[in-house]
Amino acid sequence: MDLPIFHLDWLNDRVLIGVIAVLHVLVNHALAVGGIPLVVWLERRGMQTRDPYWDDLAYRLLRVFFIVTTTVGALTGVGIWLSAALVNPYAIGSLLRVFFWAWLTEWVVFVTEVSLILAYFLTWKRWTGERKRRHLRLGVGLAVASWLTMAIIVSILGFMMDPGSWAERRTLLSGFANPMYLPQLALRTPLAMLMAGAAALVVVAVTEPRGSERRAAAIGSVSRWLLAWLAPCVGGASLYIRAVPREMRGNLPTALLTQELARWAEGASWALAATACFVAAIAAWGALAPARVRGWALVFPAVALVVMVGMFERVREFVRKPYAIAGYMYSNGVRVEDYPLLRRDGVLAHATYRTARGPSARPDVEEGREVFLVACSRCHTSDGVNGLRGHMVRLYGADQPWDPDLVATYVGSMHAARPYMPPFPGNDAELRSLAAWLATLRLEPAPVDGAQIAGVRLAASATPPTLLASP
Amino acid sequence: MFIAPPPVPRDIPLPLPADPTVLEIANVAVFVAHILFVNLLVGGALLTLAFQIRGLRDPRYDALARTIAATTTVNKSLAVVLGVAPLLVVSVLYTMHFYTANALTGTAWILLVPTIAIVFLLLYAHHYTWDRLATRRRLHIGILAAAVALLLFVPLVFVANVNLMTFPERWTEVHGFWSAVTLPNVLPRYLHFLTASVVATSLAGVGYLGRRPLAEAKLGAAEVRKIFYNVALVASLAQFLVGPLVLFTAPSRPLHVSVLGVIVLGVVLAMPAVVLLWREAARPAPRLSPLPWIAILLGATVVCMASGRHMYRGVALAAHRERVRVATEQWADDSRQAAYDLELARARSAAGTSPGEVAFRTNCAGCHAVDRKLVGPSLREIAGIYAGKPDGIVVWARAPGKKRPDAPQMPPFASVGDATLAAIADYMLATGGVEKR
Secondary structure: OOOOOOOOOOOOHHHHHHHHHHHHHHHHHHHHHOHHHHHHHHHHHHHHHOOHHHHHHHHHHHHHHHHHHHHHHHHHHHHHHHHHHHHOHHHHHHHHHHHHHHHHHHHHHHHHHHHHHHHHHHOOOOOOHHHHHHHHHHHHHHHHHHHHHHHHHHHHHHHHHOOOOHHHHOOHHHHHOOOOHHHHHHHHHHHHHHHHHHHHHHHHHHHOOOOOHHHHHHHHHHHHHHHHHHHHHHHHHHHHHHHOOHHHHOOHHHHHOOOOOHHHHHHHHHHHHHHHHHHHHHHHHHHHOHHHOOHHHHHHHHHHHHHHHHHHHHHHHHHOOOEEEOOOEEOOOOEHHHHHHHHHHOOHHHOOEEEOOOOOOOHHHHHHHHHHHHHOOOOOEOOOOOEHHHHHHHHHOOOOOOOHHHHHHHHHHHHHHOOOOOOOOOOHHHHHHHHHHHHHOOOOOOOOOOHHHHOEEEOHHHOOHHHHHOO | OOOOOOOOOOOOOOOOOOOHHHHHHHHHHHHHHHHHHHHHHHHHHHHHHHHHHHHOOOHHHHHHHHHHHOOHHHHHHHHHHHHHHHHHHHHHHOHHHHHHHHHHOHHHHHHHHHHHHHHHHHHHHHHHOOOOOOOOHHHHHHHHHHHHHHHHHHHHHHHHHHHHHHOHHHHHHOOOHHHHHOOOOHHHHHHHHHHHHHHHHHHHHHHHHOOOOEHHHOEOHHHHHHHHHHHHHHHHHHHHHHHHHHHHHOOOOOOOHHHHHHHHHHHHHHHHHHHHHHHHHHOOOOOOOOHHHHHHHHHHHHHHHHHHHHHHHHHHHHHHHHHHHHHHHHHHHHHHHHHHHHHHHHHHHHOOOOHHHHHHHHHOOOOEOOOOEOOOOOHHHHHHHHOOOHHHHHHHHHOOOOOOOOOOOOOOOHHHOHHHHHHHHHHHHHHHOOOOO
16 A cells, blocks of 8 residues: 655654544543543432532533533544544554444444433533433433443554454454453543543532532542542553563563663653552542642642553553554554565555655665655654654764664664564665665754655656656 | 646555445435534534624624524534544545545645634634623624634635545645645535535524524514525525536546436426525515425435535546556565565575574674674674673673663663574674684
8 A cells, every 4th residue: 555655754743643642532531431420420419419519510510521522522533533544544544444344333322422412411401300310311321322432442442452363364353352452441441430530620629619618528529439440440450461462561661761761661660650549549538538638639630640641542552563553564554464575676666656856966865765754754753753863863973974884784673673663664775775865864854744745746666657658 | 738647556455344335325325414514514603603793783683693603512513423434434435545635635634633623612612602792792703703714724625635536647736735725626616515504504594493483583483584595595596606617627537427417416406496495585474384395305406416426536536446456456466476485585595594693683783793883892892702601692682781881772682582592692602703713
């Protein structure tokens, strides 16, 4: 498969997907999957205690959740599609062919969820008295639909880490029931409940007057909610970590931090554990002495969970490297089984497009830049985030010219030393061109525009033979 | 004019999840549902803005604008969620064509995400501050005007994409989103969509708001109907000007007889609807009763136009898709052959080389050479340090530390396995130590 190559040479394509996806997970988990059950729980509390405060608090929480989920939440959800189509069309296109019916089912559940949240929110003030019980049932249905949308998509995330028996069977069901599925669901469900509680604490901290009895009551309830979900979350996390395939565990230290900081990984794990314990302590504090909980302590769990979920998603994305779909497609979008062909002929021989650019004084450097776009640009920039220039400086220093031969040898075998790197997909001539281009980055780093700016031209090798024959 | 030969890329070598005809029909169905709510969203925003501006002089229109704005909450959410299915189906059915158009207009394509989110937040802000900003009407209208201005950008991006995906021969001409907008047919299609949005919204206005008097606006039911029928009539007449423009600017090759037939049928169905509209708009007190007929006729027109558009794309891309299919099969064959050749060559060349050397080449040669420093020390130096102690190399390679100021820390090679590491160590000492001995 070959397409014009969209590329952000400063921001990095992965950052684009990462920002959109993490924002979506935060909104979806905290305010929908976890948020709706919390609102329904408070609404039910209002019905049982006949204290109108609980109903009012539930409604105010829902209003915040509703506005954020139907704007930022919905659009970042679609945004994952739009950005994946730009950044890794090969992977998302393949996943679509395998999971089409799962995604279509997801869409039906998704339409149901949106219809139900519209109904649940817009009828809150109208369905009172006799109809209140029916309104609560609407909320329960909505909570189930929200959870189902997550339950389906998590299977696809699991598939990308370990396709299980799909590799032989290639059917939807064998892909859906992959080994990572249930452990990940067991972690995400209670995690979403915790995130909802943390978000609710922030809303309470902002909207309820300090020192009021109402504030203390709200803090007490939400803290008990948090405490109830802590143990299932820890259990889910341990199930999940145990399910990560063995060969991926080696990537964990780099995934947690960065390559340079990998040796601090153990420290980072302890810091995460300590933060989790601290959140638990705040929840206990809120449950036992809600009137005395400080403002900062109400905001801390939300901040901590945002950081932790961000890291969790980064680790999940990182540990599956060097693959986009484990064992089937590398993160550069090349299928494992196509490597022999590309290694023999070169990636450019089989690429339909080149970036549209003027003639160059150094054809090898020009070719090297095209090889970079095909083979490296899904994860690297030339001199931006995760830039190759920076990696070169760390390897060879900045004060001496970089020897293209050394660079070519290094790039050709780097996947052995860095298990998260896919092997170089091109042939030896392309390796030399790439090295020649990399060597120019030391003194002349020039941004590499993607197809969305420069456009494309037809590669000479891709021009139909009938047209070559004419003068 | 010279038209460049179309690129023929290869497709994803996995089978489609269903019969293409089923997917095509599903696509038209979900697309019509999606576009209906998009029409109501865009038309609703435009009418709200127009009525609210008029409301500065005539307060009745301000109240009317408010009732339209209240429908936005539902319309916008359904427009987005119903749009996911057509996105899914088009991505599967026209993977190469759609993704190519996305990449070539990538900046605008990804800006859709923040743009639509901001539009929706502005629409909420506008809706929920109607009373609070009662004394600052211009500011309040300004919020809506900003939302509408951003909102109008969104369909332009989609129209530019679905147009670009249909014409592979244009792909090499496009340099960024705006050059895709200037391709023939884009702006007429965009205008066609905008007028259709106003027609759909005003007919919905007749049916939804024209049933009973609007007390807060001090408007009788017939008065409300008259306002909406008038708008619908004007916008429908505009459609009869824009429609032919769409047809005449469309590249003619895909205008197969069957495609034209469906489009003409759509126009024929629309004509009696416009006559009915005209008659109601001309009455002093327009009735509700002809609305179902108008809606059925225009609904059928929409289905015809959506099908025609889809068939047009099918005809335009039929030959190209066949070429893509052939290229993809060729690629799969070449790939299998190359894998087989490689297997054979490997078996031949492995004869005569020690396993330690093979493992060294794949794992270590990127950073270590025999007699010069690459990234890490040379084999001569290593052999000097570990002479007679190959186990030392194995222990080190499992979990290396940081020793040299002039080299980065070596990554761990525990995953290679002790047996292979030992073979590598033997090879290193044998090769690096040759000269010393």
